[in-house]
Amino acid sequence: MPRSTFQVETVHLSQFREGNARDRADFIRVLGDSFRHTGFVKVAGHQVRQADVEGAYEAAKAFFALPEEVKRRYLVPGSGGARGFTPFGSEHAKDNPVGDLKEFWHVGQELPADHPLKALYGDNLWPEVEVPGFKGHTLALYRALEDCAGTLLEALALYLGLPERSLADMIVDGNSILRIIHYPALRDRYLEGGVRSSAHEDINLITLLPAATDSGLQLLGRDGTWRAVDGLAGEIVADAGDMLSRHVNLKIPSTTHRVVNPDSPEAVRYSMPFFCHPRPEVLLDCPESLLEPGEAKRFEPITAHAFLLQRLREIGLI
Ligand SMILES: O=C(O)CCC(=O)C(=O)O
Numbered sequence: 067m068p069r070s071t072f073q074v075e076t077v078h079l080s081q082f083r084e085g086n087a088r089d090r091a092d093f094i095r096v097l098g099d100s101f102r103h104t105g106f107v108k109v110a111g112h113q114v115r116q117a118d119v120e121g122a123y124e125a126a127k128a129f130f131a132l133p134e135e136v137k138r139r140y141l142v143p144g145s146g147g148a149r150g151f152t153p154f155g156s157e158h159a160k161d162n163p164v165g166d167l168k169e170f171w172h173v174g175q176e177l178p179a180d181h182p183l184k185a186l187y188g189d190n191l192w193p194e195v196e197v198p199g200f201k202g203h204t205l206a207l208y209r210a211l212e213d214c215a216g217t218l219l220e221a222l223a224l225y226l227g228l229p230e231r232s233l234a235d236m237i238v239d240g241n242s243i244l245r246i247i248h249y250p251a252l253r254d255r256y257l258e259g260g261v262r263s264s265a266h267e268d269i270n271l272i273t274l275l276p277a278a279t280d281s282g283l284q285l286l287g288r289d290g291t292w293r294a295v296d297g298l299a300g301e302i303v304a305d306a307g308d309m310l311s312r313h314v315n316l317k318i319p320s321t322t323h324r325v326v327n328p329d330s331p332e333a334v335r336y337s338m339p340f341f342c343h344p345r346p347e348v349l350l351d352c353p354e355s356l357l358e359p360g361e362a363k364r365f366e367p368i369t370a371h372a373f374l375l376q377r378l379r380e381i382g383l384i
Pocket residue numbers: 245247263268275278283323324325336337338339
């Protein structure tokens with residue numbers, strides 16, 4: 067199968083945030099068309115600090131190098147891996163029973179103690195004793211990525227003719243997750259028939275990916291061709307997930323992607339996707355204004371929480 071690179075559009079956030087009406091209209095068109103036609107876009111002009119990306123990767127290397135029994139102190143049984151550590155091989159794509167060749171850590175929304183969603187979300191865990199600096203860098207990344215996602219959702223709503231804040235408001239105090247992934251060397255850890263990340267669509271509204279430490283990420287184009295998307299340092303790749311696609315009656319299809327195994331058995335990879343989720347009670351239900359005359363809704367309304375639970379069961383996390 068040919069491996070080529072997409073002709074990727076890049077949007078600059080400042081064009082939308084600070085530009086005049088024409089700049090904003092251009093931004094909205096490029097972003098929306100890109101999501102619709104290729105399933106993803108590159109984002110520049112964001113507030114994600116490279117020092118935090120690099121600091122978080124350093125912290126991740128230190129954490130995943132710890133003995134398995136130390137890492138497992140940060141495993142929360144029965145939580146679906148919502149916070150803390152999830153061991154190697156636990157998650158599998160919904161169509162592949164073999165576990166993915168990865169272990170990961172989830173940072174979730176930090177809320178004040180008296181927030182009504184605090185009990186449902188639970189507390190973040192921090193390996194501060196073993197890896198000082200882990201919390202500072204990953205939390206800073208979480209906030210900057212969440213902010214960036216909010217702007218992209220404002221523009222996407224306008225692209226679809228919806229009120230500007232209609233999608234972005236869904237993610238305020240949302241159940242978003244920063245996933246810090248370690249793909250060990252295949253020489254060290256391998257499962258027969260396993261791949262780093264088998265082909266899947268993300269569950270959430272949109273996903274933001276700061277550049278990974280190595281190649282491997284591929285997106286399936288609407289033309290059925292897999293293409294590499296190796297972001298450069300400082301770049302962020304955004305793509306569409308199933309919640310968005312469902313909410314807009316497939317007008318923006320979710321993006322199928324995978325992480326292929328490397329040629330070298332020694333290659334190690336780290337990545338940090340940010341999965342942008344609504345608050346649990348938010349209803350995924352296509353607005354009537356998006357439907358053409360005679361077009362039926364393809365999906366029953368469902369809350370973001372019910373949809374998340376359904377999908378976590380399918381991928382083996384609960
Ligand atoms: O590691 C990557 O680059 C992407 C990982 C991914 O697609 C996921 O965890 O959902």
